[in-house]
Amino acid sequence: MTEPTSPFQIAAFRRIWLSRFCAVVATTGMVVILGYQIYDVARSDYAMSIVDASFLLGLLGLAQFVPYALLSPVSGVFADQFDRRRIALFATLLDLLIAGALTYVTAIGTHSLPVLFALAAAHGAARVFLGPSLSAMVPNVVPAPLMPRAIAISSTAWQFGSLIGPTVAGLLFAVLAWSPHALATVLLGLSAVSLLTIGPVPQAASDRETHPIRQYIEGFRFLRRNRFLLGCVTLDLFAVLMGGATALLPVFARDILHVGSEGLGLMRAMPGAGAAVVAFILSWKPIEREVGTKMLVGVGAYGLATVGFGLSTNFVFSLGCLAALGAADMVSVYIRSALEQLSTPDEMRGRVGAISGLFISASNELGEMQSGTVAALLHSAVAAVVFGGVGAILVTVAWAFIFPELKNARTFAPQYREKEQAP
Template sequence: MSWLPDPFRIANFRAFWSARLLATLAQLAMVTAIEYQVYTLARETMSIEAAALRLGLIGFIQFVPLFFLTPFSGWAADTMDRRAIARLAILIEIGSAGALGLATAQGWISLPVIYVVAVFVGISRVLMGPSMGALASNIVPRDLLPSAIALSSIAWKGATIAGPAIAGYLLAVSIETAYFFAVALFILAIIALFLISHIDQQKSDRRNGPIAQVVAGLRYVRENRLVLGAISLDLFAVLLGSAVALLPIFATDIFGGGADLFGHLRAAPAVGAVAAALYFAIRPLKTNVGVKMLVAVGIFGVATIGFAFSRSIALTFFLLVLIGASDMLSVYVRSSLIQLYTPDEMRGRVGAVSTLSISASNELGDAESGLMASLLGPTTAAFLGGLGAIVVVGIWAIIFPELRRAKTFEPPNDANLH
């Protein structure tokens, strides 16, 4: 296996990578089916604006458990076996996808049923984020971590390409087929997790209690301004600039397509993300990482504005690819900085804060986009979101000079790592 990238020569990393690929592929197939089913169910009796609001509500419902439980899932990831927590999360997702598949096949599916299941989907993501995010650092040596993060991102984003596209074709067969496909992949993912053998995890001291340790994690993020700036930049930029939530509207009502077009557009951002992740896995960033992250978020905003006004399917696909590539660069830099600037016994809690910000930007961003689309229309909503992301970059470059000064991923000798 000498031809493989260095992290892939480690058996545990291969199992971890496979688990992340399969779980993300299953989750994206399930979420794509949920988004499409919510919008089509709502459009049976509602206007485009009202259906857009129902679509955005899915994001808000998933965010509620994330908001309340994420800090404690970070504590759990620092004090318990991270593999066991990830397995529990996947079991919840198996139940969620199975329930939606059965409800759809038997004809008793409805918006309230989907909203209830969405709560459990949110809970599974609460558990999955910090545990899987911190697990890679327990599997590979420190010097291989940036490459491992890029490869892990390939699994994540590669599944984000395939999941929606495959779901689009399966939705054309039947919606329940997409849900049962997700169940099968979740089962394979949990098997891969059981293949991960002993890990070298520095567990946090439980004597201080969960509340005190959660507070310590929040305090660490607040005091480490580079970590705080990187996390909050993604939070506000994507919260304002989320365009993915509007794709059902663009695919069906603006472009006049169906489930297959929606699946392809839903996968487009991940095409760019995987291309970027492949590049960084082979040639990791080494200089001016902070400035490059700021530029990437700015490009994300510009591409979102272009997406708002595009009425060409080919141009829209290209802009979504650009959105995904720029977002991947931002994710790669942020994840590497967080992992390398944070001691292992605190990575779960810091990762939980990062997961919460990502979820807030994604789920609340979806809700915000749905609300804005219902009030102003999808074009204006996407335009204002892209503009907002650009404004956030300018503000963060000023109030967090640490981002502009971050030259490499390695922390300086006087960095606060303990």
């Protein structure tokens, strides 16, 4: 049989991609509208000030991160010990129920702050099981030579989904408040059907005799021994932690740029648009040389674009900054994902993926918490975003010195990684 020359020639990969795409369109739209609802309910029904309502957006990030952090060890071990397809299906169906609940409470007008926060926390719990399982499945169905391209193509599912989901959700919310959540429910159903049609996926046997906590610790040890991979993950963690501007987008949409939920949808979609363009380019021409330097430049550009967005008072320029932000971030995501998948043994991919997912969640959700808190302390959402962007730039400079392996890395070559892991 002829060897595939593209990941899309593999039926299982196509179904994984479709499942991820539907889930991303659904959940990104759902979460964006959830943030807008919390901010709008706080301002309208609870008569909160802009500062206090902004702080609630930070708490929204924390509400999603706490269950992710608590369940991350379990999800990683499960992804190594059990059928990854079934775990991903379970998480997708759980998110489907959450989307259905949001549709119901929005339609009947009972979406109080406690209800919205509870559903946000439930979404965080569902998401912790989906990421490691789906990511770990890709190397099980795609040959190693095609993995860099498969990672870039997988990223397009996320980035195009992040572009479409918030845009459509924002427009639908302006017409009928419950309709974005109803659409999310349907799309998550399609995602589940796609997973069901994949069939059994082969994966390496995992050690079931060792205690799960010990297995999770082994994943941390593996990450610690790989200096390049550790530098990549922690750079992304602290840079995005500082530059979490997206949490405050409802503030900019409602009270600074005055563009409403429709504008919020476009603003939330722009990082995905910029990242989608870069992901498409990388799927055609993957990065092969000077990977470390390119990642550092990308993260620095991410911080600079964040500063530009914070200072902007023009809606079109703000959209451009957000697109640039997403494009720069995609470079870091691509390099980190390629290293993680190519340098991790299959029997440990679930655990390492869960740890990486925990770091990503920490950078995103705790970054939202940081932005909301700084906005409250400084009494300014603009100052909070600018502060975060400058912080991301400073982190990039610091990591170039703390982890010289990053700027010295030339390729993804296995012999380089083996050298780094040697005692």
